[in-house]
């Protein structure tokens with residue numbers, strides 16, 4: 365082999381892994397941890413995928429940082445749930461002419477700010493839509509992996525249903541810190557009796573005096589015994605409401621993000637089971 369051929373062969377050997385490397389550079393950026401898990405689950409090969417808002421971060425009222433802009437600029441595909449839930453992402457995509465690279469998993473108008481990732485039937489539809497969207501963006505996905513995650517969702521749904529099965533009819537209602545769990549409640553035979561905040565985008569705002577009085581009245585007349593607070597958020601309003609209503613201290617749940625890897629609730633399935641267990645326990649306690 366001539367020196368030139370050897371040199372060319374060497375170049376080829378160097379270039380091949382490099383080509384492979386650039387392929388894995390394809391980034392899929394999701395708004396938060398939950399859709400990010402789904403991206404990782406349905407893609408066939410290891411791709412770079414990350415959430416903008418990390419575990420523990422607040423989805424509502426989020427604003428994009430300079431680092432986020434750099435991440436989004438590099439992204440091949442951007443994944444969000446719904447423009448009403450992530451208006452900051454919709455605005456960014458519009459301002460930066462990246463709307464064609466933004467995949468909404470639930471593009472239709474939302475039923476009152478609902479957190480549809482807590483409803484198994486919706487999750488199955490969103491993940492199926494995600495797989496199609498990834499394929500259209502040139503990211504390889506796996507039919508087997510999709511089948512597996514859809515089965516996992518169904519078994520999670522059965523477990524959550526079983527967890528709530530033992531609850532009596534009068535033990536099935538609760539007040540939430542912010543709206544969003546109505547469809548979850550409906551899917552599992554529960555009822556949201558009211559929410560402390562009028563809308564989910566005003567996470568830190570205090571309820572008005574009238575809203576507070578109405579809520580207190582609803583708790584008393586409907587004999588509600590459980591108030592939920594949002595894990596990681598200030599529970600002061602929820603604590604005050606529980607005190608004024610003369611019921612037990614609020615139960616902190618987190619349907620808003622996955623926990624840090626390696627801790628309970630670090631996947632959609634374990635998050636759902638963990639929340640269901642905590643909620644069922646709270647609803648059963650006097």
Ligand SMILES: [Zn+2]
Nearest residue numbers: 424544564620
């Ligand atoms: Zn929320």
